[in-house]
Structures are given as C-alpha cells and as structure tokens.
Amino acid sequence: MTLLDVKDLRVSFGETRAVDGLSFSLERGRVLGLVGESGCGKSVTSLAVMGLLNGATTSGEIWFDGQELLGSDRRAVRRLRGDRLAMIFQDPLSSLNPYYPVGFQIAEAYRAHRRTSRKQARATVVRMLDRVGIPEAERRARDYPHQFSGGMRQRVMIAMALCLEPELIIADEPTTALDVTVQAQILALLDTLRAEYGTAVLLITHDLGVVAGTADEVVVMYGGRAVERGEVHALFEDPREPYTRRLLAAVPRIDRPVPDRLETL
C-alpha cells in the first residue's frame, strides 16, 4: 500500500530550479533511499514533503496516505507533522534548541499531538530515551543538548521523531556529520526501531554504501530529477543509467583491489 506518493514535484527559488519534476513513491514499512550529489535537491524534496519550505514556488502533488499535502490547508499539514510524519535532520546539534533540556524538547513534540499530563509525557520521554540507547535516561532528560556527544544527540533526535510512532520518517543525511563507527551505531538503531514500529523511512544520503546497506528501493537524483529508480539489489547490480554507473565507479571501495585511477564523471 502506498504511503507517500510524490508526483511531478517542482520547486524553484526564483530562477533556480531546485527540484524539477521529481516523482517517486514509498510503501508502508519500507525504506526508500534518495541518493545524489550535493545540491541535487534532496533536502528541498524532504522539506517539501514536510511542508516546511519557505519562499519557494512549488507545484506537483504529494500524496500522504490518501491526502494531498501541497493543496491542503496549512493547519492540516501541521497536524500531520510530527505525529504521522517525522523528520530527522543532518546536524543534531543545531537542530536542537540549546535553551531547553532535551527531555522538554521531546515532551513538547509529544504533547503537541497528544493530550496528556506532564507526568505521562515525561514517562514517555524517559522510555524513548532509554529505547534509543541513552544510559541513565531519567537523569539525562534534564540535560541540555550541548552536554551530549554527536551520536547521543542524534539518538535524541530519533527519540523525538519516534515518540509518536509516526508512519513515515524522513531522515535527511542522518549520519553525515557522524563518524563511521557512530554511523554504524545509528544506522543499526534506526533499522531496529523501524522494524519494531513498522515505520516507513525516506532515507536521504549521498553515501551509496549507506543506501546499499539500508534501503529497499533507491532513487538516484541528479539536477532536481530522478535519473534512475529501482529495487536496491537490481539497481546496484545492474545500473541502467550511465550516471549511476559512473557514480558507483567513482567510490573508492575497500573490498576491491586498488585501481590505478578512479573512474570520474
């Protein structure tokens, strides 16, 4: 069953066309990897789905669970946000408000959509922090973002995104700012939780390796369009488009003999 269906999405900022006729769809509980080089329009796409684009001209259709988002009134989209549609950003430090404890920020997300007591929200927060692997969750909930390490901050962001058990998580380069070992931790965590909650994930990244390990389907973007899309195994084994092929060849891989020269675009 299709959860998210993006049809002919076009976004432009004045003269620059950031997204130029992008279409893709995502089934419930599945992971869609959106890959592409810097500036190809990945983030803009994610913000368009979340309804968080400011000052852009947008056209096309975005269907979420049978509801068209671009044409809906802002209030309705806002109610979806955080509740059924959650997002994880690239830089967890700047994405958390330095003035409030993390527990408060998670509880805020929770209480924005569920009428509960403070105490209940608190319990949920502690449970979620514990769930994403933050030790001493009860105490750490009162700490401020700058008191956490990069990986821990990203765990907080994940806890925040998952506390309402959304149907779709958009993760925009969730591990780009992290080290490989921490990246492995976060990807593993995301994978476990996704399976547990049955959440669909739109995983945005420029790292083909990450997509290869996580996604069910892949969309390769270039210049605001999808140049190729397909099931992950098929796409990696037999890329149709020369762009995809070259992109794959440009990555220095540790599992193959060292080539004399790397392939370039």
Added chain:
Amino acid sequence: MIVYLLKRLGAAAAILLVICALTFTIFYIAPDDPAQKACGKACTPERIEQIRGQLGLDTPIPEQFASYVRGIFAGRTYGTGPTAVECPFPCLGFSFQTNVPVQELLVSRLPVSASIAVGAAVLWLLVGVGAGVLAALRKGSWWDRTAMGAALGGISLPIYLTALVLQYLLVVVFEVLPYPRAVGLLEDPAGWFASMLMPWIALAALYAGMYARLTRTELIGALNQNFVRTARAKGLPERTVVRRHALRPTLTPIVTVFGMDLGALLGGALITESVFGLPGVGKLAADAINSSDQPVILGVTLFAAAFIVFANVIVDLLYAVLDPRIRLGTS
C-alpha cells in the same frame, strides 16, 4: 562561580580606580583653581594660599588622590577644628560650592534620573521590541519597511532636537502638557507622569529605534536556526514556535544590551535633563561642569562609571544564567 564573581568585581574596581585617577588628574591639573574661585570678588594671594590649605589642595596630587580614595571607603573630614566637615562613607568628595558631600547631592538627584531612565526604558522596550518582533515576523512587508524606516529616523534624532520639538508642540502650541518640573512620584503621581512624559519620549525615541533593529535582526536570525525548523517539524503551532523557540534566543542579546544601555543611560540623561531643566544627576553634572565644581564632576563621573561597570558585570552574569551553554560549561 563565586571566585569568578569576585574576580570580576575586582576587575571592575580596578577599572573604576583607573577612571578615578584619570578624572582626578585631569581636573586637578586644570587651569581652574578651586581656591581662587572660592576666594570670590575680593581676593589676595595670601588668602588663596589659606584656602588651598583649607581645601586640602596644598598637598601633592598623589596624596590628594590617596585621601580621596580612602574617603570613598572610610569617609573623611574636610578641614580642621570648628569648621571641619564630616563626609561619611562613601565619601565622593565635598562640593566646594555647595558645602555638601557629593554623595548627598547624588542621592537627592537620583530619583529624578531614575524616573526618567526607568520610564524611558519601559517605553523603548515596549515600543522597540514590539516593533522589532512584528517587523521580523512580517519581514519585507509594508509594516517592516515602515517600522525600520521609523527606527532609523529615531536613531538619527538627536535627543535635544526631539526634546525641543516635543516641548514646542505639546507645551507651547497645543498646551496639552505642562512644563516638566521635578515632582515626586509619591507626592503627585499625575504631575509626575505629565512631567516625565516628554523626557521619556525624547530618550526612548533613540533607543526604541535601536532596539527595534536589534530585535528584528536577532529574531530573523533565530527564525533561520535549524532548531526552529525542528520545532516546526514537530508540528508545533507557529505561535509556540515563535514564542518558545525563536524569541527565547532573541531575548538573550536584548537583555544583555539592555543592561549595558541602562548602565550608560546617565550620559543620555544629561542632555534630556538639561533641556527639560530637570534636576537629575545629569543636570547636576552639567551644572558642575559649568561651574567647574571639580569634586562634583569627579563624583558624578565615578558614579556613572560605576553604574556602567557594574551593569556590565551583571550583564555577564545574566548572560551565563540565560544561556545554559555558558551556565553549565561544555562538558
């Protein structure tokens, strides 16, 4: 933290001491000889010498300075014998012209200055911050452009110009307000308000402009922060997003700047009080300068500097309290 506070206060005291020494030197090597002025119309050189001794002006300047500083902490006595005058702690000197310890003058003038400063501050915060927030939220709109244009105009208005135009229009032409006079808030609240209104507006016009611009810049900056985007992504209503997530970081710089401005306000009060003829600390300074009453100038300068310096200390502490990153340190 306590150690830090003590250190900071120590540094503040050192700055004050240097300011005190500089001011002291400048005024005491000035061509105006207080003894000569005290001598009056019929004066002879011998009498000047006598007076110099009486006022303690016959000792070397460093010694005079030392007694001055000692007087601040321990009080001091001017002259000897039956004409001696007690100047109790914190003795900021003794006005040669009014025969009153300077701190008494300051204390008697403070209510007027405080009335002007506090009222103006309330006014400019309300107007300035309010206009700045609205402008930031409606960035690029008609309101934004008008408010920012007005802010620039406010910043460009010299206080005495505003003051005189207000007085001409409100008092002379339209007669809606009386001439300002020094009325105590408790004696006559209505008269106090009527008298203070023009000084408030004159002073606030300048600062409201600055605060509107500051608020706008800061709020626009805050609205572009990633965490504001996160707050929106949570599905929070826009009002909550602005109030809780964007305004909070905006407030920190405003509060700190406000602290510093309030500390430095005595300077602005000088012109306001002079124009409206209100007997505040600023007017005291202006009059003392006009009559070369060095102890009063020195006392007011020191007092005003102390205000600035301690306001800065408070601002630093406030900054730490407001910003958890500084309050808690980075782990």
Added chain:
Amino acid sequence: GQGGGTASAPQGTAGAKAGVLHVLASIDLEHLDPARNYVTSSMDVGRLIYRTLTTNAAAPGPAGGEIVPDLATDLGTPTDGARTWTFTLKEGVKFEDGRPITSKDIKYGVERTFAPEFPEGPPYARMWLRGGDTYKGPLNGEGLKSIETPDDRTIVFRLNRPVADFGSAVSMPFFAPVPKDKEAGVAYDNRPFSSGPYKIEKFEPKKRIELVRNEHWDRSTDTVRKGLPDRIVIDLNLDPAVIDQRMIAGQGEDADAVQFEPIGAASVAQVLTNPALKERLVTGESINTRFLSLNTSRKPLDQVKVRQAIAYALDKEALRTVRGGPIAGDIATTLLPPAIPGHRKEDPYPANVAKAKALLAEAGFASGIDLVLDAPATPGGKAQGEAIQASLGRAGIRVKINEISSSAFWSTVGNASHQHDLVIDGWTPDWTGASTYLPNVLDGRFIVKQGNQNRAHYDSTEVNKRFDEIAAMTDAAAAATAYGELATRIMRDAPVVPFLWDKSAFLTGGNVTGAYGHVAFVGRVDLATVGLKSAR
C-alpha cells in the same frame, strides 16, 4: 511706557498674609552664610532670613538706594572724624528661637568675615577695622578688639581711617547677627540662623530652598520687610527659557510665582506684544554699569587714541540688542548710572566709525589692530563677544574671542598674567554711591597680580590722588559731585567703555502683588515685600 523706560511702582497694594510664594530662579544661591554672602541674588534672599544694622529702603527706583535703620535704631553715630561708629540695637529683636539679638551676635558675625574659611565676603571689615590686617577670625576663640560691645544693645566700631558712609556699609549681610553657639563652619552656609521674617526649612543646593515664617520675627520692629506669604519656595537652577515660558503661561502654581532673573531677549517680543503679559511685567532699575575694560598695560591699548577709537567704534546698540534690547537697560554713555548721585548726563564718545578709523590712523595703525577679548563661556557672553567682534571689526579692529568658563571668568581676568586685551566687564557698587565703585575698578594702587579688579590696569597719579581726597570728605553730597566730575575726567582717558546701564524686566504671576525691582539687587524683585493677592 514703551518696554519699561521708567521704573514701575509696586503692583497692586496690600497682599494677604498667607499663601506660598514661588520664585523661579535660573541661578544658584552662591552663599547664604552672611559672612560669605556677597552677590546680589543671595543678598536678596538673605534679606528674608537675617537683618542687618541698616538696610536698603523698600522702594522702587532710586528711592530703594536709600539706607534706613534695620536692627539699629538709626544710621549710626560717627565720632572721631568718622573713625569711630556707634550703633544701638532696637528693643524686641529676636532670633528664630526667641532669644534676643545682642550686640555680641553682631560682633561675632563681623568677626567671622576675617576667617580664611569664609573668604567670599566683602573686604570692608578687613580694610577698615583696626587690627583687621592680622586678625584671623573667631574660630580659634579669639575676638577682634576694635569692635566693642559695652552692653547688649550697643556696638562700637573703631576704624583705621575716616569712612563717611560706614552707615551704608553696615547694610551688608556680614553685619547680620550670628549667635556664637550656632557656629557650624562652612556648613553654616546651608542653614544660617534666622533673625528675619523667614527661616530655612529645607535647602537642596542648586535645586530648591524652602522658607517658612519665623514666628519670632516681630513686624513692629521692622519697617522694611512685610513678611506676607507663609512660605517662600525658590526653585533654583531652572532653564531661563523655561522660566520665561512658564511665567508667560502663568498656569497653576506659576500664578503665585515671580521670576528671579530678567526675562530673556527671546521672550521680549512675546511679552511686549501681549497686553495681558505686559500687565504682569515689572521693570526694576539697577546701579549696575556694564563696560568693556581696555587693558592699558598692553600694547597698543596703552595709547589713548587707540582706546578712544574703540570707544567710538563700539556698537552699544548691538550689544544691548543681544541682551534683549531697550528692555535690558539704557545705553551707557558715562561711568556713573543715573541712579547714582553724581551722575552727569553726557556722551563723550558717540558712535562714529569714521572717527575711530581716523584715530587709529593717527596712532599709526591705519591697517588695523588685533586684540583678544576675554568673554565668559555662556550664551550671553558669546553673544556679546560676537557683537563686540563685529562692531569693532568695522573700524579695522580685529577681535579674537577667548572664552573662559563662566565660573573661572572673574578669577582668570583678575589674574594679570592670564588677562588679555579686552574684558567684558561691569560693576555694581555695594550701595548706592560711587565710593564702592570708581575706586574699586579704577584706582591704580589697587592693581594686584591676582584677584585684580582694575582690569583696565588704569593708574593715573592725578586720579589716585583725587580718590583719596574724596574719600576723606565727610559731606556725602559734595563727595557725590566730586565723583561725578572725576568720572568725566577718567573717561577722557577711556580706560573702559561703558555700554549699558542695566535694567531688569521680569514677569510676575497673576496672583502676585507688591512686586517691584530693587535697585540694590540689580533690579531683581524685592522678595521682602512681595505678597499674594489671595492664598489658595
């Protein structure tokens, strides 16, 4: 008359013995301590608080210059060729605490002026009383022998020279009684003990002084003061323009107010073109003469032709205009103002630029001269400086203005080494008469390095000798005439150029009555007689 050509009579008649009189002053009260009180504004206020042996009559115009008995029963009895003066105190005169005023209190008050701690007062006691040159004041417990108090009501002064008008001199504040037990050193300034109709309730220097009725003052012993209002509140240090505008508006409390200083030039038009305001305008005469001192010790001002050229070139009309025009006074043509006995109506140097140029050329300065003018750094000082600059400029006299901060002005120009060529100068005698005027500013033997008052540095043996002769005269009328002749003689040398005989025009509130300008206080309102039509 047009803008107060003559002194007006006191407004209205009887005032109520009640109410709060407000006085709006743009200046400070310098010193209220009688030993230090030596400026007309403080003397005007001092007259409310303490009484002196004699005092000026309460009357507008030159009549105010008359000296009448106050604490004393008469104007004093001279003996020994006016070298010994004896006064008897009235009965029933009391201090604010009810104790009688005795001759010892007067003696103590006079002795205080010798103390170096109180330097500001007049020099007469130090100059005239025997032993005054070595006496250092009573603060160390020592008294002055040349003042005798044979009983509580008699006081005898023994002088080192004949002083014909000593009876006038004792009208000065330092002849006010000070009880010895109230001595407070320099702090006495803030709360002098009252012997007059009012006592100080609250004094905030440079801000406000509030006087309340002294219940022990007995009206029957005082022919001068009226003591009408219950309270007198003097607001100090207000902005002059604001005072003018408040007086013009005359709302609320301001109806019960008088202004202490003359209205500013800027307000003249508003007042004179409005009949209702003109009603409330009071003009007082004064015995102040404003003149430009020419420093005869500096080249080329040592040449009489150059000084005369300046006298011809100075545009007195322009100077008067920047001070407010005709309302500010009459153009001065000689040294002595009309209110001073001995005044002669003459104008030796009528304005004449051509003549000035000619005189300069004769003196060998056809291409002009450069001079520096000392002027106080006040708006008025600036304006007068510019007027002098512009008018002398027409005759080729290039003037540079040297501004001196107003408080340091007199001590600077009184210092021979700091003084330049021209000084914006002036003089008010201590009482109506030339004896405390011409010798003070033009006797060459009084030229001193510091505290100099002869800022023309004028030293003529002939004139000096004449000063001594006149001082020895015991006939006041003859002395006055002699001074008048001498003034004419001096003006031939043109050491100074008189340009204005001050007048004072001030506004009173609609509810104020009995206000007139007193000649002794340079035309300021006589506070001792003002009352309110009705108390509110």
Added chain:
Amino acid sequence: MTLIRAADIPVAEPAVAVSPARQLARRILADRAATAGVTVIALLVLMALGAPLITALTGQSPTEFHPEAIDPALGGLPKGPWGGISAEHPLGVEPATGRDVLARVVWGARLSLLISLLATLLATTIGTVLGLVAGFQGGWADMVIGRLMDLLMSFPSLIFMIALMSVAPDGNRELMLVAVLGLFGWPYIGRIVRGQAMALAGREFVEAARVLGATRRAILFREVLPNLTGPILVVATLSIPGYIATEAGLSFLGVGVRPPTPSWGQMIASAVPWYAADPVYFLVPGLFLLVTVLAFNVVGDALGDLR
C-alpha cells in the same frame, strides 16, 4: 553614548563578489533609500565645500550683523514672519544679531562634516589597527588592548568629554574635538574589528599563508585586512552620524568650537531660548542636522544589510 552596535555589522562574507568600491556602488544603486542618502550626503559635502562660494553668491557673511533685519525693541526678533525669511536671507536671520542663517548653516556644515569625518578617520584607524592586532595576535596583546577598550567604554563618555572640553585650553578646538571623539570612539570600532579578525584568524587561508612563510605583518595587512574593508567601511559609515550628533551635542552644551565659527550644535543651542518666539530659527539647523544624520544612517544601513 553608544555609537554603533555589533548587531548592525555584517560578519565577514566568505566570498565577496567584486572590489569593495564596485560592490558598494552596486548595493547603493539597488536601494532607493540609500541612493537618496548618498545624494543628500553628496549635496551636503558640496555645500560644505562650496560654502565660501555660496556666501559670496548670496553676498552674506556668516558673521556680519544686520541690525536692520531685526527689531531691537522686541528683543531682537527678526522682522517679518518665518524668522525673517526674505530674498536677501533665504533661511531667515538670527534673532538679536541679524546674521544670515543660510550663511551660518553652510559654514556650519563645513565644520560638522570636517570634524566628524576626521574623527571617523581617527577612530577607524586606531580601532582597525588595534582591533586587528588584538584579534589576530591574541594573548598578551589582546589582553592589554581589550582592557584598554573596556576602560574607555566604561567611561561615561559624554560627561567626560564635556568635562574634558570645558577644562581644555583654548587652542584649536576643532582638533581637540576630533581627538576627543576619536579617543572615545575607537573602541567601538576596535571591538568589531577584533571580533572579525578573530574569526578570520581561524580561516584556513591564514594558515595557508603561514605555511607559505608569510610574516605576521604580511598576514595582518595583506591577507586579513582586505577582508575587513567591508565591515570597516560599514562601521565607519555608521559611526559618522554618531560623531556629527555628538559634536553638535557638545557644541549644544557649550563646550564645542568657539564663536564666531558657526556650528549646527551651537546654532541649535542659541535657538533654544527662541523656540517659542522664533521656531524657524531653531528648525533650520535642527532639520539640517537631522537630515545629515539620517542620510548617513540610511547609507550605513544599506551597506550593512546582509543580502
């Protein structure tokens, strides 16, 4: 008084399009208000420079008295309505003296602009050099310069300036004003330059220059300083109106230049008593002052606006 705020100043741009001059011109032409501001400033400067010419053309000197234009009996009120505005005196005459207001205003502009520009130059030079050294060198130099700035900024500067000017000897008042304004003005510029220099000191191109063997001086003045011209220009522009207003304020309070040199502050001060009787006399220099300050603020604002 606070002259400039850090918040008004843009941070160093990572990449700047063209030369500062061209960039400046482009930004100003894009902004209508700024264009107006520049035009006004240009006119004012022209007026100041051409003051002798203008007064020669009108035949009025700023110091000549015109008794015929005023009425002495009314305290020297200008004859005729609107402060004595006439063909001869297009902006009226000064009460009590009859001096030509236009002549005084144009000569006053000369003084105001000269003093404020020189003060800006002085403050900017000191502030830039010391701020650069403090921000870049850090450590000891930063401590000393930082303390100095703290000290100067803790002075109640207006009170102190007035007091200083009132006891200052009667020499060249103009230069003294410049010195006093510059002395108390430079820390505000220095603090901003310091912050910017600190930010730039961490940039990799500075490291690159060091790796290439550049001397400290070369780094400061060849690598870092050119990147600061933008912010410095903005700060300097924004500080000019402050100096104009302060100079006028000092003259207003009677410690500025000496007469008969006309200055706007002095004209306003002498107009204060007349504001009820002759408002025009007060409004003319007042408006000139306001317009000048506003023009500089508008231009500085346009320069400082981050796109």
Added chain:
Amino acid sequence: MTPLLEAEGLVKRFPIRHPLTRRVTGHLTAVDGVSLTVRRGETLGLVGESGCGKSSTARLITRLADPTGGTIRFDGRDITTMGEATLRPVRRDLQMIFQDPFSSLNPRMTVETILSAPFRYQGLKPEPGQIAELLRRVGLRPEHAERLPHQFSGGQAQRIGIARALALHPKLVVCDEPVSALDVSVQAQILNLLRDLQEEFELSYVFIAHDLGAVRQVCGRIAVMYLGTVVEIADRDELFAHPAHPYTAALLAAVPIPDPRIERARPRVVLSGDLPSPANPPSGCPFRTRCPRAAERCALERPALAEGAPGHRVACHFPLDTSVDLSRDGAR
C-alpha cells in the same frame, strides 16, 4: 637515506577554559605521543575519527602549532623549535593542502595573486608563464587566473589550493582531509590528480582522511589514530588484510560498501559507547572503554606501539592477528 620526516613522541596539549571565566579548568591532550616517519616518495595515510588528533598532528608537522613535547626532523634538520624566520626557507619544501577549498583561499584575492603568494612570501618572483603552467598542471585554464575563488566549484577551488602548495616544488605535502568536503565524483578526480602529481614532482605526502576508502586509494602506508595516539601502523595491503588492532577492525567493518549483497552479508561490528573525551582520557589503553576484548590489564597499562609482523606495528595488549607476535608481551 634518512627519512624525509621523522616525528618522535609528539605531544600537543591545549588548556581548557571555562567559557565565562576564561579560567583554565583542565587540559585537552589532542596529540599524545605520536611518532611517525615519512620516507622519500611515499604517501603516509593518517586515519581516525573526528577529534582523534589528525589535524593537530598535521599542524605540528608543518609547525603551524608549537608542540608541547617531542621532536620533528625534516630533511635532516630538527625543526621542532625553529623560529618563523629560520623556518621560512624550510617551508618551501614543506607544504600543506587544506580541507575546505573555499576557506583556504583568500576571498579577496584573484587566483593570480593567490598563486604568486608562495613566491612573494619567500622573496621570489614567479617566472613569466609559470602561473599559467601551474594552472594547466592542475587541470585549470590560464584565463582562470583573473577570477576570484568564489567563481569556482569546490573541486576547482581545491585544484587551486593544490597548485599553490606545489608552486615551489616542495618535498613533502601534508594533505589534511583534502577530499572530505567534496562529492564522490569530484573526490575521485582530486585523488587521481594527487597521484599524478606525486609521480611528476617526486612528492611525498602525508594524507589525512577519515574515509578509509580514500586513504586506501592513495597511501602506501597507513597509520590509524585513536584519541591522540597511533594505535596501528602498517603497509596498506597488510592493514586492510590483517588489521591487528580491534579498533582498526571495527573501523573497517563500519565502512559501508556500496554493494547490497556484500553489505548485508557482512557481520556488523557495532562498537558500544562513545568516543571518550581527550580532556579526560581513560587510564591505560585509550580504546579499552569501547573494546570488545578489553581486560583488566588494559585499564592498568598503556600498550606500546610494538612491531609484530615486519613493518606492522600495533599498540594493543591483545591484538587480533596471530601473525603479530604476542610472546613479547607475555601471555597471562
């Protein structure tokens, strides 16, 4: 022949200051006893996670920072304490390429000025055509000389940075993450270029990266850093085939491979816990807090960098590869 660069026991310590009080509250040891040698013509790789001290090491080697301890010999000379002036001629032979291509170019200077700076600062003058030649060599056109840095793409800007480093024909170039900020396709071009230039100019490189794939592509020998220390150093193929340090192994396992079949089949080695703070390093072995093999001894004793197989040195009490001789540490 002596090695080109020999660093011995380098230490770099920074004071930690309270943000408000500026008081020194402790010390952060960014580099904690690093010893490295670079032979002529070789490329030494330096890998490790963020904050492990790679850049600090680079800055020490190039003397942009003063070492707290240790010695640096370059080309036979001890440069550890040389002053700026004596160091200047040495700098011709010791150059650097930076991570951020834009930040490392002065935005106010044209490419021409940027590329003539090396000559200028050394008191030289570029010969006519030399700049154009440099540009050509890094794959840019001579007309690019007139442009300002922001008019280039990231890859082009990095080429300018490379041209600048090579202008004076240095012997050693320290590259601090030269490709981390670039997209894969551009990264490949730059890696190729660096290799080409090495041959042509007979360069030696210290190549710093956190991306193991990139390091493997260009380096002959590789040192792995963790928390300010080198934990393992070996020839490239040896290191990738037989990682001896548990950290190296975890690092290799964490690198995602862009092939779903391989990637999903690989065993996941997920390290537990966070990187310790260099301000408060654990006792004994710095890696022990996250090490699956940690034992009591690891907390007590810091393992020395010991040679197992020839040219393969590892700092671990319990290394993984049997080829590493354990006997010296003694079995417990």
